[in-house]
Amino acid sequence: MFKEDSQRGAAVCSAVAELLSQGQRAAAERRGRRRTGRENKEEGRRGEETRLRGKGQPPGCPRRCADMNDIKLALLGSRGAGKSAVLVRFLTKRFIGEYASNTNSLYRKRLSIDGRQLNLEVFDPCSQQNVESRCILEEPVDWADGFVVVYDISDRLSFLNAKNVLCQIKEARMESCKSEADVPVCLVGNKQDLCHVRQVSEDEGRSLAQEHKCPFQEVSAAEDHQEISGLFTKLIRGVMEHLKHRTDRRRYSGSKSMVKLINNVFGKRRKSV
Numbered sequence: 001m002f003k004e005d006s007q008r009g010a011a012v013c014s015a016v017a018e019l020l021s022q023g024q025r026a027a028a029e030r031r032g033r034r035r036t037g038r039e040n041k042e043e044g045r046r047g048e049e050t051r052l053r054g055k056g057q058p059p060g061c062p063r064r065c066a067d068m069n070d071i072k073l074a075l076l077g078s079r080g081a082g083k084s085a086v087l088v089r090f091l092t093k094r095f096i097g098e099y100a101s102n103t104n105s106l107y108r109k110r111l112s113i114d115g116r117q118l119n120l121e122v123f124d125p126c127s128q129q130n131v132e133s134r135c136i137l138e139e140p141v142d143w144a145d146g147f148v149v150v151y152d153i154s155d156r157l158s159f160l161n162a163k164n165v166l167c168q169i170k171e172a173r174m175e176s177c178k179s180e181a182d183v184p185v186c187l188v189g190n191k192q193d194l195c196h197v198r199q200v201s202e203d204e205g206r207s208l209a210q211e212h213k214c215p216f217q218e219v220s221a222a223e224d225h226q227e228i229s230g231l232f233t234k235l236i237r238g239v240m241e242h243l244k245h246r247t248d249r250r251r252y253s254g255s256k257s258m259v260k261l262i263n264n265v266f267g268k269r270r271k272s273v
């Protein structure tokens with residue numbers, strides 16, 4: 001059981017590290033510096049799908065007005081919790097059933113919320129990669145504006161992982177941006193249709209969300225679209241509000257410490273390359 005827990009923890013760690021490493025490449029592009037051979041190689045390997053667009057401004061600068069319409073979210077959670085299913089339900093209203101687990105995906109969609117045209121990007125990391133080489137962060141990162149943390153109500157370990165992830169996000173935020181409001185996050189208890197084999201009560205989910213002051217919803221990606229849509233819309237509104245009030249995006253140290261903290265929890269040591 002411990003081994004499985006540690007594997008799941010490693011998977012979450014991998015997801016965050018991958019997210020951060022993508023932000024690192026985007027930050028490098030923004031600074032307009034030449035990328036190293038290693039970065040070019042990695043970029044080529046991952047292909048177009050996960051490539052991020054540079055914004056032409058250095059990390060730490062406030063967003064320009066146009067950028068306020070670019071919303072970036074990331075899904076985090078245990079392997080098999082239903083991250084892809086939840087996301088695809090939101091984006092396409094469909095439930096496909098099986099999703100590729102061995103690739104990272106960056107989904108893009110234009111949508112309108114409260115009369116504003118938004119460019120949404122959602123990063124859905126694969127949680128099965130080798131963690132060893134990925135828990136490394138040495139450059140500024142500036143990517144996700146909000147997080148969706150997903151667990152499976154029929155899998156207690158996935159709930160415990162979600163708890164850890166929420167703590168990491170909070171701690172990293174406090175460390176990097178003391179004066180800033182918490183980063184928008186929502187907690188999703190997926191697979192509500194499996195309530196006959198439930199291992200996590202709805203009250204537990206709700207009280208965890210209250211503890212972290214984030215919205216919570218139990219959903220079934222297999223059966224329902226409305227609740228998932230409502231949850232994402234709420235999160236995106238939160239991100240829009242958050243971006244409006246944010247003038248200083250000092251994610252550098254926060255992102256570094258996020259990886260460090262996650263590594264601490266899951267027993268990984270930082271390495272240099």
Ligand SMILES: Nc1nc2c(ncn2[C@@H]2O[C@H](COP(=O)(O)OP(=O)(O)OP(=O)(O)O)[C@@H](O)[C@H]2O)c(=O)[nH]1
Nearest residue numbers: 079080081082083084085097101127191220221222
């Ligand atoms: N019964 C039920 N099954 C679901 C639901 N959502 C997802 N699943 C199933 O759970 C399995 C995992 O779903 P994914 O969306 O691939 O989970 P994931 O978190 O993206 O997994 P990784 O990509 O491996 O990290 C798939 O077989 C889905 O069909 C749900 O709401 N109800």
